[in-house]
Amino acid sequence: MENVHLVPEEEEDDLYTGYNDYNPTFDSEDLHNDVGFQQAVRTSHGRRPPMTAKYPGTAIGGRPIGTAYGSRIPVGTAMGRPMTGAVQDGAARPMTAVRAAGYSSSIARGSVFDPLGQAKGPAPPLEKQNEDTPEEKIKILEKKVNDLIEESCLAHARGDLQLSLEKAKEAGRKERALVRQREQTGTADHINLDLTYSVLFNLANQYANNDMYTEALNTYQVIVKNKMFNNAGRLKVNMANIYFKQKNYTKAIKFYRMALDQISNAHNAMRIKIMQNIGVVFIHMGQYSDAITSFEYIMSESPNIKTGFNLILCYYAIGDRERMKRAFQKLICVPLDIDDEDKYIPANDDSHANMVIEAIKNDKLHQMERERKALAEKYIMTSAKLIAPAIESSFAAGFDWCVDMVKGSQYVELANDLEINKAITYLRQRDFKQAEAVETLKMFEKKDSRVKSAAATNLSFLYFLEKDYDQADRYAELAMSADRYNPAALINKGNTVFVKEDYEKAAEFYKEALRNDSSCTEALYNLGLTYKRLGRLEEALDCFLKLHAILRNSAQVMYQLANLYEMLEDPHQAIEWLMQLTSVTPTDAQVLAKLGDLYDNEGDKSQAFQYYYESYRYFPSNISVIEWLGAYYIDTQFCEKAIQYFERATLIQPTQVKWQLMVASCYRRSGNYQKALETYKDIHRKFPENVECLRFLVRLCTDMGLKEVQDYATKLKKVEKMKEIREQRVRSGRESSARGRREGSAGSGSSSSPINTPPLRASVSRSEAKYSPVLQQGRDSGQSNHGTSAKGERLSVKLKTLPGSNEPYEASTQQEIDASYVDPLGPQMQRPKTAVRKRTEEDEFADEELGDDLLPE
Secondary structure, three states: OOOOOOOOHHHOOOOOOOOOOOOHHHOHHHHHHOHHHHHHHHOOOOOOOOOOOOOOOOOOOOOEEOOOOOOOEEOOOOOOOOOOOOOOOOOOOOOOOOHHHOOOHHHHHOOOOOOOOHHHOOOOOOOOOOOOOHHHHHHHHHHHHHHHHHHHHHHHHHOOHHHHHHHHHHHHHHHHHHHHHHHHHOOHHHOOHHHHHHHHHHHHHHHHHOOOHHHHHHHHHHHHHOOOOOOHHHHHHHHHHHHHHOOOHHHHHHHHHHHHHHOOOOOHHHHHHHHHHHHHHHHHHOOHHHHHHHHHHHHHHOOOHHHHHHHHHHHHHHOOHHHHHHHHHHHHOOOOOOOOHHHHOOOOOOHHHHHHHHHHOOOHHHHHHHHHHHHHHHHHHHHHHHHHHHHOOOHHHHHHHHHHHHHOOOOOOHHHHHHHHHHHHHHHOOOOOOHHHHHHHHHHHHOOHHHHHHHHHHHHHHHHHOOOHHHHHHHHHHHHHHOOOOHHHHHHHHHHHHHOOOHHHHHHHHHHHHHHOOOOHHHHHHHHHHHHHHOOHHHHHHHHHHHHHHOOOOHHHHHHHHHHHHHOOOHHHHHHHHHHHHHHOOOOHHHHHHHHHHHHHOOOHHHHHHHHHHHHHHOOOOHHHHHHHHHHHHHOOOHHHHHHHHHHHHHHOOOOHHHHHHHHHHHHHOOOHHHHHHHHHHHHHHOOOOHHHHHHHHHHHHHHOOOOHHHHHHHHHHHHHHHHHHHHHHHHHHHHHHHHHHOOOOOOOHHHOOOOOOOHHHOOOOOOOOOOOOOOOOOOOOOOOOOOOOOOOOOOOEEEOOOOOOOOOOOOOOOEEEOOOOOOOHHHHOOOOOOOOOOOHHHHHHHHHOHHHOOOO
8 A cells, every 4th residue: 555646636637527518519509590501401412312320210300319408309410420419508418429338219119128139149150161162172182191291200100110101102192182283273383392392201211111222212312303392412311321221331421422512511410420420331341441530520520429439449440559549538538418416416405496406306308318428338338348458468457547547537437347347357258266356356345335335246246156155145245235225236145045045034135136126037036946945836936927027038937937837737837838938949958858748748649759859859868858769669569760769878878788678679579589689699798797688698599599598598597696695695784784773783884794785776687677668757756657557657668578488489478567677877867857958946046047146238
């Protein structure tokens, strides 16, 4: 109210000032005395027919005019306009414009008050636009062409390249129809050149995106050769890019230079990019000197990280040490034009500024700045690792020079990373015993927490590979104390606990690593292995299924899933995952053998034979596969085909008599007795104490009427007598040992008396021994493998016992024995379930799951 100024009362203007002033012009009483008026009335001007009023009640002399002068009397004027009124005695205000407010004199004649004109009804509908006119048809067609161009661009943005090309072609057809229509209507001068340019340019782009380079080049040529298009020469850059993709480097250089000639110096940024493309083409052509000329010009005019890196590559290719050093110095001096990270640290006292900083901390601009900085650091690290061995006499001296240069630049924080990379380079060269690598990593124990954690993580990994688990555990603890949120440190700690068989604690470390980094595949894989060791198969299966969603083509993950389904007694799912695994590693013999084993357990012998045969074809030294194939052919009465497999087994295990016995048995079964006799004689020379061999020699010689039968019979009796003595010693030793244990004495000495006597399983020539092999794929369960009646049981070969002395050799007998052979080297036959690459889980654990514990490049 202090700013409101009131006007004094005496200075207020009267709104009605002047309305009471008398104007003699409107005095009708003096009209009779007005000579000019009376003369006009008497002349022809006054005798004209009365004018018709536009509105009712305004005719000349016909509208009653109400005035302040007196009663409402009809007063007419020469122009048909009524008087607004007269003033009498200055008492009443004159009549104003009342029609605009909706009032009319016709109200007196009974009309309804309707100021908004609603009594007239609704407004008439708008007239439809006539689309039959040529101009309207042209406008509609232009709009359709623009819509098709937009749809083509949107389809390309979605990645639907085929649809984008179809829309571009349709836009081209409609644009040509539009041009023809303009020519027919005689408006060819008004052709929209911008629309034509847009259609052709989009069509050429879509051709190039669909790798239709010839069509794209033809379309670009149409644009470039048309002189009516302004700045069309710039499109020669696109044509040069296509020639580059076609590896036609000579034409690419030609078109890049033509485009460079048509671009003025005002567009310096575009000229720099074209020069950079020219340098890249020269690198692909192997013309490093020409590429260096282009890159040096760019680094002098407008330096950037990519060009500096390419320049270092060119100097490295020609082996110029000094220029490599100068180029590296230029590279680390290139400005990044990004804000300092301190800008995003919030202040404690200004809440408004803190809100702004929080809003821009992770916006698109800051993300772009981080990406640019990360790219620059990647190029600098790669350059240092590339030139370090070349610029000095040794790798270490070159790396030290690079570290010194980086310490004096804006990338000072990269110096520590370079030192760590120096140590990792030694590790990748398998130089684990290189003291400098370990010493370099140990230097960072007193650095800041980030560097200390990285160095300790790598040291822990190094000691874990060397199986020094105590040191690995120590450095894993150090890495965790420096940075508790480092997932690699937590994984290393979990690994050291895992090898100590504390699986529950290991699982906790892996879970913590996953909480810190949900995308840590190493932690998820190791957690699945831990649950598998704990017998929590469903949880292990869940871990590997999640891992498969991340690593779609990981062979190890697929194998673990198949193995888990097999342990969960779901062979169909196991087979399904192994089939997927064969699509990733189709030549893995172990996977194919596992598929054969599963099909064999399901009773599908034909499928089992197919996969076992494929496994044998890729890896013909797998004894279990060879044994199964040989037994399969014996079971199907194709003994001749089984011979080649048992002969190969003989080459692999020449000290195992059973394979040679099986070869002789196959000859005997196929009716080739002479070859069988020669084979048995050869076996007897190598294994003179083998009882089965001597028995078959006795029988064969008897049936064939050979004189050697008496010698072999004598040898057979001696061997059997020696075996009985040996077995008696073994039994007496066991009895004395058992008696000593019962009496509480130290019976270990009594049981050790027959220490030089071979164990019972090593004597394979006993009369009770089973001599024909049966398929024994490594299985964890100890159930019997013989018998063929039930589904899923393995192949077994039933061989007849030796006939009596008065029976013919091939006489049938009801005495049959199971032909599964007792292997004296049992663990060889009972092969453990191995991973895809024939390694145990522990080997996988050490080699594969920890592979990414090294800092990424």
